[in-house]
Amino acid sequence: MKKIIFTALLAVSFIATAQEKEEKGTFTLSGTVDVYGTANFVDGAGTPGILIANPENANGFGLGSANTVFAYEKGKAGVVADLAFGPRADDANLAGAINQLYAYYKVSDQLTITAGQFNTFLGYEVISPAVNFNYTVSYLFNAGPFSHTGIKLNYEVSDDFSYMLALTNSHAISSADGNVGGEMQLGAQLGYKGQFLNFIYGGVDGSGITDNVFFDYTGGFDLSDSVFLGINAAYSNSSDADAGYQGAALYLQKTLSDSFALGFRPEFFQANGASDASVTAYTLTANVSLTDNLKLITDLRLDSSEDAAIEVFAGQKSVSAFTMAAVYSF
Template sequence: MKRLFTLTLLLTTLVFNAQETEEKEEKKLSISGSIDAYYRANLTAPNDENAIAPGSSFANLPGFALGMANVIASYEGEKVGFVADLVFGPRGTDAIFASPMYSATGNIVNQLYAYWNVSESVTLTLGNFNTFLGYEVISPVPNFNYSTSYLFSYGPFSHTGLKADFALSDDVSLMLGVFNDTDLTEFNATGDYAVGAQLGFSGQFLNVLYDPSFFEIDFTGGFDLTDDFFLGINAAYLSLEDDAGGFLGAAIYPQYTVSDAFAIGLRGEYFAEDKEFGAIGTGVEDSSVFAATLTGSYTIDDLIIKPEIRLDSASDDAFIDNDLAATKSLASFLVAAIYKF
């Protein structure tokens, strides 16, 4: 009898220890992210001290260049969680351009937020998070093209504030939020606030952002036309206050999966600025640009190789040629390596 009691006690202890270990594993901190680097060269413009790049491109440095190291620490619990998303390198610096405002390290914080799953259909998030507008994102991993569009580069990057996400049904979602002025990520330096909303339906999203200095409306979505062929869509309109200008644009993203390892995609974009918004870099009012970017994507385990050819054609002189003469067009090439972990 004594042996049976001892055996029962031992088994009970093992069960409790296993449950405690399982609970600890469920609360384990997750580390993920990526690194990227690339080589870029102009085909119709200099590649020395006079090297230029499209104003929209995060991949804007000549020769062999660095993108960024992106390190994300996160915890996803049943009710609560957090994300600490840090960036190091030129791409990260370009994305967090308005920091540091106060802290010495504000320019490495891409996202920093905590969230609470109030119910199965309601989530509250407080902190700094990347924008809900647009098709492309700061990290190169989810983007098919390595260089970025004019629409992405001149739309918002990040918001700091409070947002509520509502899952209204399996296909319909709604987000409502109040934020500091756009891209002022560390604190509110103006005393003004922006409000935003997103309505989602079956993978299509209508986004609205009203900031004290501008108003923007944006549509982002896509469709699986076949098992191998996907078409992404993005369109946006932004108007600055006091009739100071703005932009409008549209982009399509046809992508074809050739095999498990290789896919090819095209981004065709039209972007126009109202008055002298400054996005295209012509210095001329009411300029426009058409950009076509052809990208291949080859995956080897967690490494992605992306060769890319990009053609930008503006309505006015925005670039220079090999003779340093002003011209309306630019052709460039790059190959990028992205490792995700």
């Protein structure tokens, strides 16, 4: 009898503990810190593709950002608070120190609704340097949106196929600006086996021009067990503003060991308007993992333009730069 009572009490204890854990939910903390050193091979300071508010001042050693992501999930709902500080964050954030801040609800295993500020679904590269293979960013990344504020619906049809619909503010309207004019964007994404077609239509910056259209393809393929090819192609246009852009970038990456990989990113970018201006950029990158958390990213970059379209070097037709960054993730 005592054994039966003890077993029953033990079972009740296990059930109570399991319920308590379920009620508490799951909390996770992650983040990154990055610093860099850079130099160009022309007169004056500056490095194309350095994601800081004033890349024309980049010279010698500099700070990237300190990024901390708090996430909590309980049952079908959760929230993410992604805070970022530093020059890189100052260039990308729409709301002070907030990079992302959103809540989500899983209506089902397939359908998730997200509301708040979230990073863009366009493009191959992202704000966090820990996720990118290269440290300097492409012209396509700088030209497109960084984040959106609004609501989106993600639906996973299967492991291979998904789609997303979004209704957001114009993407260049910050929290300080406020969406006073009521400009909105419609967004959509189709995903199939790691290939994504993205679309946005609407306003951009509260200027009253609302016919901006963005088409974007982002994907990649494993060419072998150690060679990967990423692809990003994009087109944007506004007839009312008589402005837009188009371009493409390839991301060829060769893994040589568990801790070392080489990459090559060729890019063509053209800004359209009253007069078109194009630029090509070639980036050779060495990516070295010193530990599970710390990696060194070294970019040797060459930008060329006959139309004086090189970022921060309007008077130059060719600029080469060397950048080495330390990125720590936790």
